[in-house]
Amino acid sequence: MVCIRSIIMSTFTPTDLAIAKHVRSVELSECELYGEDGFWVADLDIVRRQLARWAKELPSVRPFYAVKCNPTPRLLELLASPPYNTGFDCATHAELAHILSLGVPGDDIIYANPCKAPSHLRFAASRSVRTMTFDNVAELHKIARCSPGARCVVRIKLTPTTSGDDDEDIETPRYDLSLKYGVTVDGARELLRLARTLDVAVVGVAFHVGSAQSDVRAYARYICEARRVWRVAEDTGHDFTLLDIGGGFMDERFEEAAAVIRTALEAEFGDVANAQVIAEPGRFICAPAFALATSVVAVRCESEDAAGRRSVYLSDGIYSNLNAATWPGELTFPKAVKGRRMLSVEDADIAPVSPTGSDRDSGIEVGDAYGDADGEVGVQMEGALQEYAVWGPTCDSGDVILKSAWLPRGIEVGDWLVFKELGAYSVCMRSPFNGFATEHKFYYLNE
Ligand SMILES: Cc1ncc(COP(=O)(O)O)c(C=O)c1O
Numbered sequence: 001m002v003c004i005r006s007i008i009m010s011t012f013t014p015t016d017l018a019i020a021k022h023v024r025s026v027e028l029s030e031c032e033l034y035g036e037d038g039f040w041v042a043d044l045d046i047v048r049r050q051l052a053r054w055a056k057e058l059p060s061v062r063p064f065y066a067v068k069c070n071p072t073p074r075l076l077e078l079l080a081s082p083p084y085n086t087g088f089d090c091a092t093h094a095e096l097a098h099i100l101s102l103g104v105p106g107d108d109i110i111y112a113n114p115c116k117a118p119s120h121l122r123f124a125a126s127r128s129v130r131t132m133t134f135d136n137v138a139e140l141h142k143i144a145r146c147s148p149g150a151r152c153v154v155r156i157k158l159t160p161t162t163s164g165d166d167d168e169d170i171e172t173p174r175y176d177l178s179l180k181y182g183v184t185v186d187g188a189r190e191l192l193r194l195a196r197t198l199d200v201a202v203v204g205v206a207f208h209v210g211s212a213q214s215d216v217r218a219y220a221r222y223i224c225e226a227r228r229v230w231r232v233a234e235d236t237g238h239d240f241t242l243l244d245i246g247g248g249f250m251d252e253r254f255e256e257a258a259a260v261i262r263t264a265l266e267a268e269f270g271d272v273a274n275a276q277v278i279a280e281p282g283r284f285i286c287a288p289a290f291a292l293a294t295s296v297v298a299v300r301c302e303s304e305d306a307a308g309r310r311s312v313y314l315s316d317g318i319y320s321n322l323n324a325a326t327w328p329g330e331l332t333f334p335k336a337v338k339g340r341r342m343l344s345v346e347d348a349d350i351a352p353v354s355p356t357g358s359d360r361d362s363g364i365e366v367g368d369a370y371g372d373a374d375g376e377v378g379v380q381m382e383g384a385l386q387e388y389a390v391w392g393p394t395c396d397s398g399d400v401i402l403k404s405a406w407l408p409r410g411i412e413v414g415d416w417l418v419f420k421e422l423g424a425y426s427v428c429m430r431s432p433f434n435g436f437a438t439e440h441k442f443y444y445l446n447e
Helices: 004-010 013-023 044-057 074-078 093-101 117-127 137-146 185-198 218-237 251-270 283-289 367-374
Strands: 039-043 061-066 087-090 110-111 131-134 150-157 201-205 240-243 274-277 292-299 310-314 335-337 383-390 400-408 417-418 440-444
Touching: 013 150, 013 292, 013 335, 013 417, 039 044, 039 251, 044 061, 044 074, 044 251, 044 283, 044 440, 074 093, 074 283, 074 367, 087 093, 093 117, 110 240, 110 310, 117 137, 117 292, 137 150, 137 185, 150 240, 185 310, 218 240, 218 251, 251 283, 283 292, 367 383
Parallel strands: 039 440, 061 087, 061 274, 087 110, 110 131, 131 150, 150 201, 201 240, 240 274, 310 383
Antiparallel strands: 039 292, 292 310, 292 417, 335 417, 383 400
16 A cells, blocks of 8 residues: 555655654753754755756856855855866855865855955965956055965956946846945056056956846846956956856746856857856855744734734744845745744734735645654644744844734644755854844755
8 A cells, every 4th residue: 555644745845754753852941951943954856956056057157156155064064075076256265264174175166256355365385276356446555565475356347338337137136245345447458457557367257147137138238248247357457367257146047047158158168278268156046055943932913013923933033044034035935833832922902914926835845744653743844824923032033934824724833834945044144132142953965
């Protein structure tokens, strides 16, 4: 006879099952200090899948993983080891030191911060990290003084059109990095001339289309601009060999972006024999692999809330693993998972609402697999919905995760919310504000 339990189990992801297991192990009434804190589940097979997608779509572009995006040690170890041996984009001394400690050679690192702290720059020079970006006069002087052997890469942004519109019809990315960094082609010309007089070697050009850039045409625009700067380099006596196409790749648009990049590289750089092309992907590599489960530590359902919302307070907020809540579009919608409840509080008259199809898909659907033995602890909550405000744990009223969200009715202290695909710019944002912990439990799957 086919075992129904094994059929059900096989429909859950390993992440679902790991979350359910931890949730079942936590008893808020008697847990140890910080026992109710959020925890991470990272499935390293998903990272491998992303790297395979990259190798298939962009085989001639070597990824230099952007460490800032998620510096979790196991992730970095996987990327640094065979068969991947990715390069790394580091922005600070701490990131450089971490990557160097893994045995990564200095030449496999790009110090991709156009505005570097002088002591960090001297550290990089002392450890033979020579390839680095810059985009201003002061930085060139600093590099000349602190890192004489540097191989510099000029970071560009798009040159404004005559209409003054700097990116024509290209959509603005979620994080527009050109507001902060980069020079236009004319600016690059000035910098390349200065570099000659300072005897600083400039070996290439870098750009970043902006993080989470859904308009894949941006890559073509920037590659075209980079080719213009490449020609300026020839005019100003620099021997360019490196094109760095940055990050910004979104999981759901990756194949599309890669096709645009292949075409643009062929059109613009097909005639350049010695161009080595690298990229600095961050979110594409790590975002889908990490899920956060965070517990409900408090519930308010008094009738003072004019909108009739039930407020839940999580163990994580914008000052910890849920900083993504401050950026529209960054957070995936949470699933509620039933935990070992401490207590139960009833709302004053709130009418339940039936769930829609889209509210019910995916998540921790371990109902039959776990429910029998243990009263549905670890099971995704379903059924009627009600309106919630979801808050972080600090005393800051700005520490809000969802101002208004429809979630399963009756979430209690001891239940959990699960945020999937949260690997980018999350674990690295934790601060000790208000005395909350900056360390959390990590479960690694498929190591
Ligand atoms: C210089 C640089 N490279 C790469 C990245 C990674 O970008 P993403 O995570 O969008 O791929 C960033 C992100 O801010 C960056 O500033």
